Amino acid sequence: MSSVLLALAGLLCAAVAAVLSTAEAAFMRLSRREAEDIAERQGSRAVQKILLEPVPHTVALQLWRWIFASAAVVLVTVAVLFLLDDVALAALVAALVLLAGGVVLATLSPRRLGRAHHLVVSAATARLVRGLRLALGPVPVVLARVGARIAPGTDDAYQGFFDDEEFREFVARASETDILEDAEAELIQSVFDLSATRVRAVMVPRTDMVTVDTGATLPEVMTLFLRSGYSRVPVVRGSADDITGMVYLKDVAFLEHQLRAGEVSDEFRGRTADTITVDEVQRDVRYVPESKMVSEFLSELQRESTHVAVVVDEYGGTAGLVTLEDLIEEIVGEIVDEYDVESAEVEELEDGRRRLAARMAVDDFADLFDLDLDDEDEVDTLGGLLAKTLGRVPIAGSEVEIDGVVLRADRLEGRRNRVSHVLAWEVEGRRGARAGLGTEDAPEVFAHEAQDRREAGAEAPTPGPTTATGSAAQHDAAQHDADQHDADQHDAGEQDAQDRHDPHDQDHRTDRQEQR
Known part of the structure; x- marks a missing residue:
């Protein structure tokens, strides 16, 4: 009799765990506007309270789900052990029973059911979820804060059960499975980026x-x-x-x-x-x-x-x-x-070099060469990045190296000789690694780039960390030109600047x- 009661208790715990999994998936899909509609129709404020503190309620649901799932496993195992005296046989039978239960849950898929009927499930389980959250007291809040310290950005940025990152992931998956065309997916992503662009x-x-x-x-x-x-x-x-x-x-x-x-x-x-x-x-x-x-x-x-x-x-x-x-x-x-006169922002040259417009966005430049420049918040354009790394006003031939990519001021325009285009290419080591070249190919590539540098009147760089190269004469000329530029700007005024x-x-x- 006791084994039957234990088995029934185990099944009940498994059912509760499935319900909590369904509720968690439903609230993850629920939007704030839908929650307000549910609260207005039913007169219940539980859904709105859940959305005001989504992370603690999510943590509470996960805790209770694991508690009931663990209890179901333990109860079923003990019930089988009471029926059979052989421990090894009882363990095998319990494993088969749990495997069958897992197959049933995988077939029914509570999470898929919750996402498909998130409005009905959310309305039906809102008070249950709220009660389970209150039953744990401050434990969910503490666990949420600990999780935020371990993985920064998972607390404050999580404003609702259904967030922007999850939607972006859905769009990417829909594009991969041809549910959305690539152009449509890019359009949706652009709309999301619009809210973060100044x-x-x-x-x-x-x-x-x-x-x-x-x-x-x-x-x-x-x-x-x-x-x-x-x-x-x-x-x-x-x-x-x-x-x-x-x-x-x-x-x-x-x-x-x-x-x-x-x-x-x-x-x-x-x-x-x-x-x-x-x-x-x-x-x-x-x-x-x-x-x-x-x-x-x-x-x-x-x-x-x-x-x-x-x-x-x-x-x-x-x-x-x-x-x-x-x-x-x-x-x-x-x-x-x-x-409109459309000018190419990127011009492919021979030997793997590119001529880039100085007004190119830093993010576009980073994507072009697969660089991580997320910390470059002080400048917006490639010309600004060149000047910042160089540490002075760039002139023709001014050159820097950023994470294995060489930038050289190429073209100047206007009376103040501001940089309009920049030559960019990867150093031989980085290019070889990306192109699959062996070490025997690197000297030939490096010698070819050194020849290009000598023809341009610049000294060939040596492999090493990020550097700003140039002779002392170039530095003096840059400083002289910068001073002359300031004097010209003071004399000519802003109208000539825009005319230029x-x-x-x-x-x-x-x-x-x-x-x-």
Whole structure:
């Protein structure tokens, strides 16, 4: 009789463990909005309380599940031992019984059942889960904190039973099994990345902004529109830090059409295009801090029906310009229309070298060469990474080595000779390891790279840790150029800086001289 009771108790414990496993899977699938709907329909606050502290309740469920599962194994084993006097035979029979129970549970799959019917299961077991959590007192909280210390980031970042990381994993698996197309999976991942991207990462830098001075006439600003290809240009007074408004191509074109047709308003009646300045047609400027998240700012632009904004830094100065197209490109990728001049960010050269744009994002550079640069938060671009590692303003031929990848300043542009392109290649040891080359192939590769360095007037590097190479003469020249750059910047002002970075800089500078 006692063996039968023990067996029934073991089966009961196994059933409770299965129910707890089903509840855990259901709450892992439950979202916060679904929990609020359940609480509103049934008048129960248990689900919401569970979601307020998801980690302790998860720990409590796991503890109770293991307790009942262990109790089921022990009870079944003892029951079989009471029936059979032979210990070895009892152990074999108990193992077969437990194996059969495992097969049944694997077939029914409580966790799969909980995920498939997570709303019903969550509503039915919410009070049970809440009671089991309270029964353990502070134990789940203590265990959660210990787990957070052992594996940092598993406590505070875990805001709900169904988190972003699990959803990303589902998307990746769906893409691997062809449930989702690769393009669709990348689109979903881009939407998640959008919430962690700041406006600073997608804006057009201040040095690349195309602006127009106050007092410019309609023909002058129309010429700037046609030469630059832009449809919205900031109006500045002296420098990019003093922006008075934003002028739109449609406003200028419409006003010129009205002047030709003689249908202008009383404000412009009797005047010509040469007597109307950009100050009279400019609109108000929308400002945004560079630290704002792209996802939030995108929603604001949609509500305000605005397509462009000026980005300001923490000191109130102009950091750059951002458009609605820049934000959308973070989701769908680069958008190029009929008037855009698309320049290659990566140019493959012979001998395994690449010519990279200095404006390339550090993350893209790290992905290109399979590097771990997660700690490089101080710079956003490849040019900035080169200057930071070098420790001074780079000039043509300035060279550094970062984790087995050599960077050399290649092309300069503008009157201040800023780096526009960077040559990048892997050192012979790293390239050989990645390409499967043997040690006998390394000297030949190294000799070939040394020859390239001698032709470029640089000294061949020796294998070793991350270094910044260059002669003393190059260092003095770099310092002299940096000082000269600062003096030029003080004399020329910010307007010449933006003119120099205009895609049609030569024509634009000629136009600026004519305006003066």
